[in-house]
Amino acid sequence: MQLTFYKYQGTGNDFVVIDNLNGAVSLTHEQVAFLCDRRKGVGADGLMLLQKQEGYDFEMVYYNADGNLGSMCGNGGRCLVAFAQFMGVIETEAYFIASDGPHRATVEHGLVHLQMKDVDGIEDLEDACFMNTGSPHYVKTVDNLQELDVFNQGRAIRYSDRFKSEGTNVNFVEQKADNTLFVRTYERGVEDETFSCGTGVTACALAASREGFTSPVHIQVLGGELQVSFEQDGQGFKNVFLIGPAEQVFKGEIVLN
Numbered sequence: 001m002q003l004t005f006y007k008y009q010g011t012g013n014d015f016v017v018i019d020n021l022n023g024a025v026s027l028t029h030e031q032v033a034f035l036c037d038r039r040k041g042v043g044a045d046g047l048m049l050l051q052k053q054e055g056y057d058f059e060m061v062y063y064n065a066d067g068n069l070g071s072m073c074g075n076g077g078r079c080l081v082a083f084a085q086f087m088g089v090i091e092t093e094a095y096f097i098a099s100d101g102p103h104r105a106t107v108e109h110g111l112v113h114l115q116m117k118d119v120d121g122i123e124d125l126e127d128a129c130f131m132n133t134g135s136p137h138y139v140k141t142v143d144n145l146q147e148l149d150v151f152n153q154g155r156a157i158r159y160s161d162r163f164k165s166e167g168t169n170v171n172f173v174e175q176k177a178d179n180t181l182f183v184r185t186y187e188r189g190v191e192d193e194t195f196s197c198g199t200g201v202t203a204c205a206l207a208a209s210r211e212g213f214t215s216p217v218h219i220q221v222l223g224g225e226l227q228v229s230f231e232q233d234g235q236g237f238k239n240v241f242l243i244g245p246a247e248q249v250f251k252g253e254i255v256l257n
Contacts, residue, residue, distance in 0.1 A: 001256045005035070005042065007249040008083060010075035010112075012195025013224020014249070016042050017083050021058075031256050033067030036059070042254065045194050046073055048080050050087065053097050057090050060098040064189025072100040072134030074198020074242045081105045082246035095111035100134040116202050118197030118233070118238040122210070129207050133240070137170045137203035143203040145174035145182050150193045155184025171200045173208070180218040182210055198242050202228050206237050216243070 003025070006017045016035050018025055027035075027047075034041045045065055053059035060080050064070040077098060084090045094105040103116045116133055128140035129152040138157055141207035143146060157163065167188035174182040183204045185197035187224055205228035206218035216229040226244040228239045 002253055003256055004251070004253050006083060007044070007247055008040065008079035008246060008250050009223075010078045010196065010198070010246040011221055011226055011244055012070065013073075013075035013197065014044050014195075015076050015079050016044045016047040017079065018047070018049050019083075019087060019110045020051045020061075021087070021089070021246070023051065027256075029067040031067075032063045034256070035254070036063075036065035036067070040092055040254065041233055045190050046070060048083075049087070050080060050083060050240075056097045056102070056176060057094050058084050058096045060096055060103075061203075062099065065224075066189050066191065068189060070099070070189055071136075072098050072117070072199055073203060074090050074114060074116060074134065074200075075246075076198070076246075077103060077105070078114050078236070078242065078244060078246040081107065081114065082248070086248060093177055098134075100185070102202070110245060111243055112246045114198075114242045116242055117204055119237045119240065122207060128176065130168070131203050132207065133199045133202045135199040136163075136166070137200055138163070138168050138170045139203050139207045140170075140172055143171050145172055145184055148172055148184065150186055150217045153193070154193065158186060158188055169197060169200050171197070171204050173204045175208065175211070175213075176220070178218070179213055179221060182212070182220045183207065186224065193222075196221040196226070198244075201226050202240060202242055206230060206240070208235075 049061040185200040
């Protein structure tokens with residue numbers, strides 16, 4: 001099968017994106033993993049299908065790099081909104097369905113503003129916290145984050161007794177001046193550190209709000225800069241938006257077995 005694909009990236013979080021508006025593309029677990037393989041395939045942190053869905057502008061179907069269907073990906077969602085605009089499916093506003101429910105988004109001055117799911121509350125752990133922002137996230141504040149062994153420390157937490165069955169993404173956060181966080185994330189499904197994780201920085205911003213950080217929180221990641229805006233709603237949060245760039249890198253064709 002000859003497959004046309006697009007490569008997108010949002011602050012270094014990169015994706016293979018496929019137009020499946022006609023419903024003709026059906027990929028196996030192995031084919032998705034191959035496409036995401038950085039040595040044998042195209043290379044990406046995940047893969048997305050742009051599909052039709054009644055009542056919405058489109059449906060977002062997201063696969064982790066290991067070939068399994070994934071939970072919500074914030075940077076992926078921003079990239080798919082940009083792709084939908086490129087394909088003429090939307091103009092500047094989108095209403096789409098993903099694995100965690102409906103999302104709204106706008107494209108303004110080259111930035112995608114993606115509304116994330118409301119967060120009911122934050123679970124406090126011994127030296128960290130945990131929440132679900134569309135995907136599960138463990139958040140721990142550290143010093144000297146640039147020197148931290150994110151891969152090994154993140155992997156140890158992801159496969160700990162508490163999380164090993166379902167898995168979790170693991171975020172390490174260093175608080176900076178001027179309402180800014182520096183975040184590095186170990187992602188389940190990729191099973192490595194990525195340059196950016198949208199649902200992860202969202203979790204970090206909400207956690208930091210309990211320590212005096214105000215909306216919008218500015219986020220530095222290895223791949224660039226993001227913002228997270230929100231409104232506090234009792235112990236939870238609503239009107240949560242992930243804001244940042246989403247860029248098409250290239251278009252290609254590949255033959256799949």
